[in-house]
Structure formats: C-alpha cells, structure tokens
Amino acid sequence: MMMHVSLFLSRLILPLLCIISVLDGAFVSGENDYVSTVGDSGMRRDAWNFCNEVGAEAPDMGSPRAADCFNLTSTSLKHRVSEKDNLLGVGTPFPGISQRALCNVDLYAVEKELYLGSLCQVPDSPKPWQFWMIMLKNGNFDTMAGLCPSNGKKTPPFSDPRRFPCFGKGCMNQPTVVHQKTQLLDGNTTLREAFSGTYDLGSNPSDGLDLISFYQVEWEKKRDAGSWQFRHILKTSKNYPWLMLYLRADATQGYSGGYHYDTRGMLKTPPESPNFKVRLTLDIKKGGGSKSQFYLIDIGGCWKNNGKPCDGDVLTDVTRYTGMANPETAACYPTKQGQGWIGDARTWELDVGGLSSKLHYYQDPGTTSARRIWGSIDVGT
Numbered sequence: 001m002m003m004h005v006s007l008f009l010s011r012l013i014l015p016l017l018c019i020i021s022v023l024d025g026a027f028v029s030g031e032n033d034y035v036s037t038v039g040d041s042g043m044r045r046d047a048w049n050f051c052n053e054v055g056a057e058a059p060d061m062g063s064p065r066a067a068d069c070f071n072l073t074s075t076s077l078k079h080r081v082s083e084k085d086n087l088l089g090v091g092t093p094f095p096g097i098s099q100r101a102l103c104n105v106d107l108y109a110v111e112k113e114l115y116l117g118s119l120c121q122v123p124d125s126p127k128p129w130q131f132w133m134i135m136l137k138n139g140n141f142d143t144m145a146g147l148c149p150s151n152g153k154k155t156p157p158f159s160d161p162r163r164f165p166c167f168g169k170g171c172m173n174q175p176t177v178v179h180q181k182t183q184l185l186d187g188n189t190t191l192r193e194a195f196s197g198t199y200d201l202g203s204n205p206s207d208g209l210d211l212i213s214f215y216q217v218e219w220e221k222k223r224d225a226g227s228w229q230f231r232h233i234l235k236t237s238k239n240y241p242w243l244m245l246y247l248r249a250d251a252t253q254g255y256s257g258g259y260h261y262d263t264r265g266m267l268k269t270p271p272e273s274p275n276f277k278v279r280l281t282l283d284i285k286k287g288g289g290s291k292s293q294f295y296l297i298d299i300g301g302c303w304k305n306n307g308k309p310c311d312g313d314v315l316t317d318v319t320r321y322t323g324m325a326n327p328e329t330a331a332c333y334p335t336k337q338g339q340g341w342i343g344d345a346r347t348w349e350l351d352v353g354g355l356s357s358k359l360h361y362y363q364d365p366g367t368t369s370a371r372r373i374w375g376s377i378d379v380g381t
C-alpha cells in the first residue's frame with residue numbers, strides 16, 4: 001500500500017540531501033534516547049505488512065505513482081510529465097508497457113514508475129538519474145484478506161488484530177492525490193510545487209482535517225541558489241492510525257529499499273559502507289507524541305544470506321535496513337534528548353557509512369562478507 005511521487009530536478013545537481021521537514025499529527029517522537037536500531041524494528045516494511053503492492057487503485061486517482069519534472073530556462077518551465085501521464089491507471093496502455101502488466105494493478109504501478117522515469121531521465125555519468133522519491137504508506141493490514149504474499153507465496157487469511165490496525169474491508173486503500181505542478185513564482189525567482197491528500201476516501205481535506213488523515217508535501221527552491229526544501233505534514237486518523245511519509249534518495253536502478261522489482265531514483269552510484277556521509281538540514285515544527293517514530297536517517301540495502309547481491313528472487317533476497325532514530329555519539333548523531341528537535345533546527349552531517357559498516361547482519365556461516373551497498377537513503381516518519 002504505497003504511493004510514490006517523484007520529483008525531478010532538471011539541470012540542478014544536488015550532491016546531498018537537504019530537507020526541511022514539518023511533521024504534524026499523531027506521529028513522530030524523538031523523545032527516546034535511542035542508539036540505533038537494526039533491522040525492521042517497527043515492522044515498517046515487513047513483507048507481512050504492506051507488501052509493497054497496490055491492491056486496488058483509489059477511484060479516479062490512477063495507478064499510485066506520479067512524477068513532476070521539467071526543463072528549466074531563466075523564464076520558463078516546461079513540464080515533461082503531463083497530468084494525463086500521472087493519471088494513467090490499470091488498463092490504459094503507455095509506451096513500453098508489457099501485456100502482463102496492463103491488466104494487473106500491482107505490475108502496472110511498477111512499469112508506470114519506469115515509464116515516468118523515462119520521461120524524467122537526465123543523462124549523466126556513470127549513469128542517468130531520474131528523481132527524488134517521496135514515499136507515503138498506509139500501515140493498515142487486513143490479515144483476513146490474504147492480499148500479501150509471504151516469502152513469495154500466497155498466504156491464507158489469518159487473524160492478528162493486535163499487531164496490525166485495520167477497520168475492516170478496504171482498510172488497505174490508496175489515498176487521494178491533489179497535485180499542484182511546479183511553478184515559477186515571485187518574478188521567476190522561486191520554484192514551488194505541492195501535493196496532498198487523504199486516505200479517508202470520500203472526505204475532503206478542504207472541509208477540515210479534524211477527523212481525517214492528511215498528508216502534504218510541498219517543495220520549494222530559489223531558482224539560482226541553494227537546495228530544495230521539502231515540507232512534510234502527516235496526520236493520522238482513527239481509521240488510519242499508522243502512516244508513513246519519507247523523502248528518499250533511491251538507486252537509479254535495482255531493488256532499492258525493499259522492492260522485488262526494478263525502481264528509479266537519484267543515486268547514480270549507491271553508496272557503500274564505510275565511506276559515505278549524509279548531510280541534511282532538519283527543522284521539526286511539531287511532534288507526534290510517544291507512539292510515533294522519526295527516522296533521522298534510514299538506509300536500505302539488499303543481499304542474500306550467502307553474501308551475494310540480490311537478484312529479485314524473493315525466496316532468498318533479504319532486504320536489510322538500518323534505521324537511526326537517535327543514534328551514536330561517534331558519528332555526530334544527536335546525543336541528548338531533544339537535540340535537533342522542535343525549535344532546534346540544524347544541519348546534520350552523519351557518518352552513516354561508518355556506522356552501517358559496524359553493525360551486525362546475519363550471514364550463513366562460512367560465506368564471504370557481503371559488500372554493504374545501500375540502494376535507498378530515507379528520512380521521515
């Protein structure tokens with residue numbers, strides 16, 4: 001249950017991730033003085049859980065992938081992805097789609113992402129790149145629907161009301177999406193765009209947010225200077241108590257961040273432990289209480305238990321995550337409660353590579369240590 005919205009930055013090379021994140025609603029904590037968490041501690045991307053598939057498209061929203069990218073000159077902005085492209089939904093062909101994917105909602109979204117990537121791709125060395133990713137997920141899981149495969153096999157329904165929220169049939173739906181395309185504003189000096197929506201289908205965020213879930217991502221940049229600033233808002237509701245919203249730099253090809261299919265992104269050369277750092281600027285405006293968790297940085301990679309890289313075989317590929325909620329001194333992570341939290345905006349330079357090289361991951365006895373290559377770097381809640 002996932003939606004990707006992708007942003008493409010034409011003619012602007014951003015070596016580092018720079019964001020401003022505003023978090024709202026019943027999420028985000030930061031009160032805990034964590035060191036680091038290894039693996040999928042919050043079951044955030046467990047194959048049992050959201051299963052990273054579409055299930056069903058939300059009415060009139062198309063397949064849950066959308067992109068915004070453009071060619072920029074000093075006075076004009078030409079969009080490369082049309083509204084029609086973004087609304088493409090299962091059953092509607094587009095260039096390059098396979099017969100297999102045309103009538104299958106899950107496969108359709110995968111191939112739509114590749115198609116949007118082809119529209120946004122920027123030639124570069126050693127590889128072309130496509131876009132930043134924004135990932136929005138609904139943590140509801142209808143265990144009685146038998147929707148998610150486990151280890152590549154269809155699974156029968158099972159009852160587990162304590163582990164997974166679900167209000168009943170349809171709880172794994174996709175959200176509504178309202179997209180305001182990137183515009184040149186303020187005398188052509190500023191670029192801005194946004195998208196927003198809700199999981200509570202049938203409700204309208206402009207009528208008030210009290211009882212409904214809501215998300216919004218807005219990004220802005222001075223045309224000739226600085227980095228993009230991303231502003232995130234996320235609010236849960238009774239029916240959608242567990243939502244996730246991340247900004248991600250994903251590999252430009254491969255199985256980035258836990259998907260068993262080819263994806264698109266921003267990392268021309270996925271970083272390898274131990275030699276990389278991540279710099280990001282964070283300004284938290286509002287926290288979400290003790291049940292929420294904020295990832296200052298979260299990285300994902302994939303290798304098999306025998307140390308070989310993943311190849312898309314869901315039976316043996318093992319996705320590895322390292323989430324850093326409030327981590328270690330040596331790597332310049334927050335060391336005191338509240339550091340970098342509300343009212344304490346700052347720029348972090350995180351030795352993510354160094355830290356991730358020290359962590360233990362299971363491997364079969366006697367096998368050669370895997371190269372720790374990370375296909376996804378995320379920040380969010």
Ligand SMILES: *[C@@H]1O[C@H](CO)[C@@H](O)[C@H](O)[C@H]1NC(C)=O
Pocket residue numbers: 071078079080
């Ligand atoms: C954007 O620029 C590329 C490369 O110059 C060009 O091929 C493409 O047609 C342009 N697209 C639009 C919508 O202007």
Ligand SMILES: *[C@@H]1O[C@H](CO)[C@@H](O)[C@H](O)[C@H]1NC(C)=O
Pocket residue numbers: 074075076187188
């Ligand atoms: C901004 O660009 C438009 C053309 O798209 C032009 O007509 C206008 O004069 C520009 N404004 C400034 C302040 O440069």
